[in-house]
Amino acid sequence: MNKKSLLLAALTGVALTVNAAAYSLKDSAKAAATPAPRVVASSVVPLTNLPRTFTGAVVNVEFSLDQAGQPRDIQVLWVSDPVLRKQVVSAFRQWRFETGATDATAGAKRFILPIQINPEV
Numbered sequence: 001m002n003k004k005s006l007l008l009a010a011l012t013g014v015a016l017t018v019n020a021a022a023y024s025l026k027d028s029a030k031a032a033a034t035p036a037p038r039v040v041a042s043s044v045v046p047l048t049n050l051p052r053t054f055t056g057a058v059v060n061v062e063f064s065l066d067q068a069g070q071p072r073d074i075q076v077l078w079v080s081d082p083v084l085r086k087q088v089v090s091a092f093r094q095w096r097f098e099t100g101a102t103d104a105t106a107g108a109k110r111f112i113l114p115i116q117i118n119p120e121v
Contacts, residue, residue: 039065039111043096047087047117054084057117061092064110069097077112088115 059079063071074092076085092115 039113040098041095042069042098043094045091045094047091050084050087050117054081054117057084058114059084059088059117060112060114061088062110062112063092065097071095071097073110084117088117 060077062075062077064073066072071092074089076088079085079088
């Protein structure tokens, strides 16, 4: 009787695992079918007066957009250097994005944009 209980428990575990995997795959397929919103920069302001040591670095900028396509609530992710962070935020505030990327709920959407740093002197 002990062997039957172990076998039943093992089969139940396998059945639960298969159901959980099917559920996860179905959800991920649904999420993949919905494209993430994209933003397109219409005006870009380059970074200036940065040390050459930052050349080629990539920083991720998280932000939201207002109705006019101006970035709001700008955060530079994973950057510890305060000079770099300040320069990126200062330049990024001046960027403009196509208004087609915004809608009535634009302020509620957050975007992350990777930016490669190529300082201009």
